Amino acid sequence: METSSDGELKIDYVLVYREPVDKWRDIFEPHVRLVGHVSTLVSLPHPIPDTRAEILRQRRQYRQIYQRRLIEAGLKIRIVSAHQAKRRYFVLVHAPSHILEKHSDIIGLKKKMNKWTLPDYKTTVVQFFRFFMFWRQEEPEPHSNEQQQQPGGWSLSDRALVVRDLLARTNYGPHHENEMVGLQSMLNQNIYTTAYPLHEPSELARKLSKRKESVGNEEGNDDEETTEREWLSFHWASFFALFMQQPLDVVRSYFGPQIALYFVFFGSYISWLVLASLPSVIFRLFSTWQDGASHKLNILSERVIPRGVCQEYRNATKEILICPQCSLNCDFESLTHICDHPLALVYTSHSLAPLIHSMIICIWAAIFVQYLRRQEARFVHRWFLMDNVYDEEMLRPEFVRANVKRHTFNAITGRKEPAHSKLHRLSVLSLQTLTIVLMVVMILGVNFGCLLLKYHIRSAMLHILNHPLDRFTIIGAAIVAALVHSGTILLLNWISQKTCLWIVEWENPKTQRAFDDQYSKMIFIFEFLDYFAPLFYIVFVRTMVSIWAVRFGSESNLLSFNGPWVKWFVDTCSYTCMEELDQAMIVFFCFTQIFREIFKAFWIWVYGVFRRVCLRSQKGCYLPPWERDFFLPQFSKQQLCYDHLRLIIQFSFVVLFSASFPFAPFLALIVNIICLRADAIKWTKMARRATPKMAPSIGIWMKLLNMIATFAVPFNGFVLAFTTDIVPRLVYVFKNFHNATQYGLGAEYFDFVYARFDTRNMTISRSMHKNVTECRFYGMYKTPCSLAPEDDTCSNTVERSPEFLQIFFYRVFFMSCFINTVFGVTWFLKLMFPAEPESVKLAKKQEQFKAQQALAQVQTMSTMNLALSMSRENLPCDQRCLQRRASLIRDEPKEEQRDDESTNTEEEEDEDAE
Template structure:
């Protein structure tokens, strides 16, 4: 604390707090001289001239957005300035009206924390250069916390109706009733800093873009609903004359009986809501939408970089600042080429060993996730037989409370999806700790490196955890089942026969899986974020006059170094759901939109009421998450193409209609898509038990049908694939190639046509750089003229003029 005072900070120590009688509070104040000095050191940009470029960004029909805008007295719009790095020796060059408000709150607390993180805690500062920084004192328990104070008590603001930045943010940003209003991003940036501001800017932009995807997805769903009566294949399935007379082969060994096709009537109708021509259109649309979203975000980000003075910002300071844990654990020293000082380092052998151990641990835990998914698959295979045996007397059981008919397929799918969701949430708690432990073991050098390493590990865990079950249903279920008489078994175990898709297809099951996991995650997340803090409030309004503001802030939750990490992770996982598997569920963007409208306000409410004010930090982008989003955007084109081709029944129907139906309609499609099997060819282990067969089954039934394209018994190529199978496979592969190329060409064309930086922003940046040079040159010239005039008066000498020399040379000669 003595060293802090030497630097120029002012300290004020409070008595032991009224609340617990143990905690001392040391309040740190930064006077103008300190702020100016370190603003110069940190090269913080400040205004020096009002922007003279006309603003042509107003939209022609801007009045349409008026209901969604906040009033000017809340937004506090400031004139647009040209800015330059602050220089204390040239303070009169900048537009300083009031020194108390010249630096915004976020800049002031960033400067103070910069000093705290570098100040030595030994009286002899040269004794040990490693003994410095508030972070190490926090780690060893000397101090319990270090945080900027909120500008005012929130409760006091409510009662006194006094104007403050925190209260304005709470009233006009954090309340849910403001969900349709714009976010006061400039106020957020001014109060919390650019890093938090850029997150809410991205979240708001993502939510706005979701509106277009939600509208198109809803239209596609409505199209499926309106074309209900045109669903010829479902009519055939439900028909007593067609579906009622088709006897299907058992879906499991021993315990499953023969069944009639019309028992899947309801699932066939439900599948049509999501498996129709609109599915193909929406899959292509989302491939283009995700490109537009990423490209327009780059433009929005570039505009924010300019407006928030982040154009030339680089994270060198974050890269050079060592983590206290790194300094503590690394005992070896070497010369830093940049700072030319001795600093701790991790030997290459230790680094390689730690990296290999980390990689092995990651693979081990990913294998555990896959093992859990295999366990759920085994559950599905085992339980399906049980459900089929229970429902053997009535293939469809009507539940009056639920409404729809419950089949063994649906009961298995729903229960397996719920169990899978519970496993996902349990594994999440474990993986979070594992990922942090592995990253700590690697001993990253800087906070930026730590965050990037943790980002990769957590995203990898979450990706496998959340999406693996959807990948199974989309790309593996029903694809490797074999055929009656030669079924495929999981790991060769005779009790676990691979699952089949019912005649309605596997798409409806993928939809069920996606809805349960995505909706469950969002509901659980909102409960954690919104309801839990309300159930356990940190302090009460009672006796606030005896409860100081710093005590109130101390009792709030700490935002932490990784506060935004979990918010980004939650949204990126959601982004995967609405892009990777959106072809199976067009309403996914609508659910995401509703969730995000709530998410913006919940996050704002937490930040203003539940958390201490975080130390402001600069960031010019969303960091590593941008590359992850780009990767998922490319992967989504591939997954949706495969879902339409292999999970949906769209391609087989189109091939049948255009190649095998002279009348170009769907009549007879069901009969055409089912192959025939001779019951006498069943193996003993696959044949249903006699007591499992339904009452209508008798000896006159000699064949059963199954979902495939194979030659019938008695044919010279019996049970081998027909030519139609190969035609359909070729059509599927052709569709994948065509869809991927079309979408990728459009993606690259859109990315090429839309520049990352708007032209007006590019012009403003160039204009600002030109003016900085011009104004500084004129400023130096005027300053030197004054010095020359003073020197000539003192020395009684006359400066010589050399017309052939440049301005700088003339001034040099005069000096």
């Protein structure tokens, strides 16, 4: 338990201020005098003739007024100086129990009936298998040490919540000015430099404290209580506790409801990632077995080029060449070379497994959001957060200082409240729209720059290799460009954070909750565009260009292979766009998500080692807890927003691109198991203790999760229908199943999806293939008459084959079937499992019944008393007379006794007078 130096008061909050040193030091040197736990200031001998000194004097006056009014509000404070900085002072604030009882109702804080005790978990082998239940919280077990219960039943976060609310409501103006209210306003004006609740001592700090107190004593008192911070450090905020359940009740008791609900969300997400990663592993194994099996199921094998095509053309006398994959410095590719290359087996997007996996992931996302609502409802009811009043939040100091003249009527509170004018809101909306447009233009410019970079890398590789580029060299260039693009994404994230903060501060919302919601929305929009704009470009732009644009043929009026615009402004896919989407998804997800989180965990480990070495090197050095916490870094107000945003972006990666990268849930599971403990270490050990805040839910992030889960259904349907080869293969299978070979789809399917092109008019510099008359490219076009004059369906111009529109309509039909099926299943499951569990509904009804029963008892007692009084008045006359006579008889002796006493006292007074 953290106490002041006298060992009596528990420190709930710490305020820090600093008196700078200048030439007027002797004039405004504060002469601190403790009077009733508050410091008073001796009056100055004469005014300070300096503007800076006048500002310092005014700040000191505000501090004195503020601290005096805190004393009047019932708080106890103590001012101490720092050990290492002579001009720094700490104001230690303590809230007595009666103040906690009085002000807990104002902030909607309920006191628990039963005192919380620390659970005693044991690390066993069974805990290894409990990572499936990260969201669960075992009921606290009774502990033998009763001193671990907080005094009066108030947890550390509850005490800090009450004190922070009192600090925010106290006025520091000499005449109670409206704009001079609250601690945050004083922090903004640098009256106080910082403020923070106090951490409980760690094990090392307590050893140093004990070493200081017991100098010369050989034996020390080892029977000390375990603090919540120590227990969390060993059983939760540690990488050795990876597979232990989260003590969410302890987290709520120490950090408050807002951070506890974040870890509820984090733990639930990790637990459901286990369910999402199982199908990816199963379908990967199934696809591998399917590729090696020799039966007709291989019509939906995972290869870019079906295995049956490779087997039939491997022994062909005539070599099959694939047309160049780019219009600049690319050469023909042999079909046999593509089939034999190891990267040909990387992509799993052309099998039936991604279809089933995408449906499972979309249903998983919708049910996860519904489950998170149910889990949130359980913990909100368990922690008594449902009765908090959030419509009467205090106004932000920045909003108060803006002197808003316009007022609107609040239908809930029934009062007029200040609000921004319509002109201000219109200007804010215009600025937000303009900023979003500029950010979109910037992101498109970055994408175009990375596209040009990819072509320049190809040119550089051409000069280095001294031969035309093949498919896999092009893949390497695309991966290098994607790595550079990932670095620009991190830079754009930093720009987005600064831009959003500036816009929201200029908008100046009325309350802090409105500020956080608006900032969360804007930063999500910007970072969502930063991360997913290049992927959306591949899915929508390149896919549709590849489907509709005629890439070959000099007779085409649309595009020409040798034309100047094709080299730089036409970026199409070689086969299907799923291959390049796979590459970009792997690079972006691994670099921006996995690598960054691993680096953060490594930095936390290095920081912990460095801090332990530094503290152990200072033998006998002891700092008070308030000064020790002062040297810890303090997170920004938006830190929890960034943590939520990181999980939302990762959830978007997992859900939106499950078809292109099925292993995303599995990698996210591994990373998040580590990141959960990294976040716990960050909040528990690496920084000052966060100010507890009340929160009824995770806020706007729940709406964003629901929006992403809903958008994932049509998006995955579009990806499967248009960027993969599933629909053409299914159409061909149902029409020509009898033509399938023992290895699956054969040469006829290759002719079905790969068109022929006459290359006799095509010139490629430094080509390794000579005398090439035709090549194949992905697309459904009629065969040129120069290659097949006997074919009646040939064409001298570049025309689509009759199957093209048929396949296109089948793609649209497939997408609509996918969307309706997934939405139907999710609607049925949500109907079966409502957002509020039946147990919570039953508990609320029980509480309501008990409250009504207690109210009925009070009303019954009041009715009985009223009936008794009325019955006395309605008695018959004779009975009333008898009762009145009996009362008079009882009162007569008393009156006679009083008369005797009065006469005796008069006689005594007369004797004294004589």
